[in-house]
Amino acid sequence: MKWAGRRLDGQTITDAVVAVIVALLIRYAIVDPPGPSSTWPAWSAWPTAAVLSLPIALRRHRPRAVLALACAAAVSATVTGAVAAGAIWLSFVPTALVLYVVASTASVAWSAAALAACLSAAVTAILVFYAQVFPGLAPAATPSEIPPAWPIEIGVTGVLLSAAWAVGAVVRWKRETTSRLVRHRAESAVTDERRRIARELHDIIGHSMSLITVKATVANHVADTRPEEARAALAVIEQTSRSTLTEIHRVLGLLRAEGEPQQDHMPVPGVADLPELAGHARSAGVEVDLTVREEAVLSPAVAMSVYRIVQQALTNVVTHAGPTRCSVTVDIGGGEAVIEVVDDGPRHGRPPRTVPGGHGLIGMRERARMYGGTFSAGPRPEGGFRVSASLPYGPNGTVTGAL
Structure with a gap:
């Protein structure tokens, strides 16, 4: 029921398509290998290829566990002789694709340890295959231009896994760099906004307080001798104070948190x-x-x-x-x-x-x-x-x- 309600995105569909393509390649390599054929029956190539490629379709979901599954499946297929001699590296392609996801999402230390474990398992499995399984295989009907050899298998598999890990690590570094840049830009935007608001408040309060100070001084000196002029100065102080509070209210309104009720926007002062x-x-x-x-x-x-x-x-x-x-x-x-x-x-x-x-x-x-x-x-x-x-x-x- 949960799967029925899950939305299939582009990455999931792409992974499924890649899994099918890799399964076809593995199946073809098992049926028509460059070296001696496997002793397993021909029909077993289909389930073997499906089991080896299934982790590709699941690699976005719990990639660490899927990596262990992919590596274990490739190792098991290798040591039991279910894979193709001379094309064992194809069995580790799903492991490499899952390792890429792990390297692009997990920490460098963890993904490096996973790479070392996968390399060790792959080297051990290939050596076991060529030491115990390969001698018992029937010679190929048509000899390959490049005869199967464990150094070649280990070299190709090692390069494949290492390249997948390196690409994933670079992708992770790029994501982290982009994330830091986005955070820095966001912090800079906040700082610029605070500076802008500070300038607004400085201009408003500085101008108003200067007028109020001058008029308060005038009112204080002429309060007894010229009460009319004193009242006029107090009227200016009152008007200036009211307009200043209105502008301060408008500027501080910019600091409201999202979701708080906003009042009608007050007019912004301009040339008029x-x-x-x-x-x-x-x-x-x-x-x-x-x-x-x-x-x-x-x-x-x-x-x-x-x-x-x-x-x-x-x-x-x-x-x-x-x-x-x-x-x-x-x-x-x-x-x-x-x-x-x-x-x-x-x-x-x-x-x-x-x-x-x-x-x-x-x-x-x-x-x-x-x-x-x-x-x-x-x-x-x-x-x-x-x-x-x-x-x-x-x-x-x-x-x-x-x-």
Whole structure:
């Protein structure tokens, strides 16, 4: 009943066909051997060939036990004289085919031990055949060009078994190498995803906390003298906090395990959200001059990277140079999204800003490289700081760089 419900796959059918072909070859060799004929009756060639070839059809199921069965059958047929003189190696073909499966699935130590056992058994059986069985066989009616000899039989059988083991061992090594490569790629994908999420959180939290810090400082200084301005600062803090929590919720939603209920996907920020981003920077005391020229519609991934680069650049301006004047230019066209953020430097005698060494510039540089683009940042000779990035995209606004 179990067999009736088992699905026959391609490998099982192939093994059955190979078993039939090998059985026919063994039967033909027994009936018409290159050397003296066997003393067994002619009809026994069929069951002998069937017993010797049966392990081929069963080699995918418990290959270790089937290997022992195949080797024992070949040895028994050899020492009893049921096989063909001069073609004994054909009796060990099923053993070689099963040994291949063992070498490709078992450990190297175990398969090597199985090879040694099979070689020892085969050599012993061939020597016994030529010492005890062969002298009693009637001479062949037509002598073969290559007369039967035990060194030839042992050599061919040894090469056959060794070659089958070597091929199986190579297949096993290749499978293990491929498996390690797949695991490495999976781990790299997880690491890249974590880095991407970390960049998202860094950009979101860094930008928002900079605005909140500036506005909280303003509210604290004018709370008694100018309560209206203090309330306006608190309103900005409230709005920024709410939008930040919303974005954090969206990013952390990517970390949900499979099978957990997913909420509706929240919109991904893009080029259309840049005016709001500039408005946040203006509320923190930075005079932002935003210019966006959009001749193509970017994919959500590229558009979000443009947004994040501008967001981090404005965050650095608010943190390191504000209050100041800043110009933001985004030019999308010609297969490339070019971003430039330039500020005039700090006012009121604050020291000039040096190139920051934190994660902000690193994150922007990684975003640009992720899409095969370029990134540069540094102080300007006339004062202030400049950030420039370019992200190439395809004809339909899709990514062209290497992810």
